[in-house]
């Protein structure tokens with residue numbers, strides 16, 4: 597029997613290596629290209645009891661492929677449509693309040709997320725509130741790292757992620773510094789004025805649901821969260837001039853009419869109804885348009901709290917029966933609040949974030965600085981019915 601040549605042996609093995617003398621064969625046996633590596637992400641959007649969206653970007657277009665499962669990532673979800681650099685894979689038919697492991701083909705490592713409780717279910721859940729990162733890289737990274745260590749289930753962002761939304765490098769830095777938090781924690785953001793320096797194009801690309809405006813709501817266990825847009829481009833807003841359309845206000849009121857009476861309603865918005873900087877600046881302080889919208893909404897359904905940003909400090913207050921927060925210590929250059937203003941209950945110039953625990957009727961929280969020091973604690977709701985989670989009500993009482 598004639599021995600095979602070296603090239604013949606390789607052809608028979610079909611794929612061990614290409615052979616210079618057989619260029620056609622070399623093309624046939626070349627290994628298929630692997631998935632392109634990620635350039636940003638992953639991050640998690642649109643959390644539900646049965647759904648989660650996983651987003652990421654790649655340098656070159658590809659079809660997104662994501663493995664996921666409860667004990668191991670053994671189910672494959674493939675992004676529909678033509679290949680893209682901006683990927684979103686929508687996972688459905690998930691189990692509520694369940695941890696899943698997932699792995700994107702092309703990513704270095706796997707991660708986990710937890711689905712929401714069913715709407716109306718009491719929890720417990722733990723929610724992060726932060727914002728105003730503004731590309732002040734070192735400080736933003738410190739806040740993001742401290743927040744990631746809290747291991748919350750959901751993150752609310754009060755807006756102003758980057759100083760200029762037109763600059764792709766700033767977004768790459770923002771996603772890199774947020775990675776450990778956003779790979780595990782679904783993000784509910786609202787539009788900041790710095791997100792409309794490009795008329796909201798990048799914000800829409802990274803975060804906005806493609807079938808809805810920048811204002812929307814979500815049911816998450818015991819919470820109903822209304823995300824409002826205080827810099828609505830459709831209302832004529834500019835980076836230094838807020839705007840809220842009549843359409844948004846009408847949507848907000850109609851949305852509240854559908855909410856069960858026992859649900860905690862939170863509002864997330866960039867420029868809130870109240871804020872008291874020590875040094876006044878044009879376009880800062882509370883938004884009259886948001887104040888009016890929230891007051892009108894509160895006549896339809898009790899609004900437990902408004903979480904906002906826009907000012908680069910921490911403030912908590914109670915004015916005209918409305919609990920409000922300014923969570924703007926996410927990394928932007930810090931400013932001085934005015935703690936002496938009537939209604940202000942706490943205020944600090946500090947890099948900071950809040951964690952809020954909800955279980956049934958009980959809502960309480962803490963605000964920490966980046967060293968882990970508790971700079972404020974609060975209770976937003978309480979009742980005689982104990983939380984089913986042992987130890988929940990035994991924590992230190994809030995002010």
Ligand SMILES: [Fe+2]
Nearest residue numbers: 756788789906
């Ligand atoms: Fe702002």
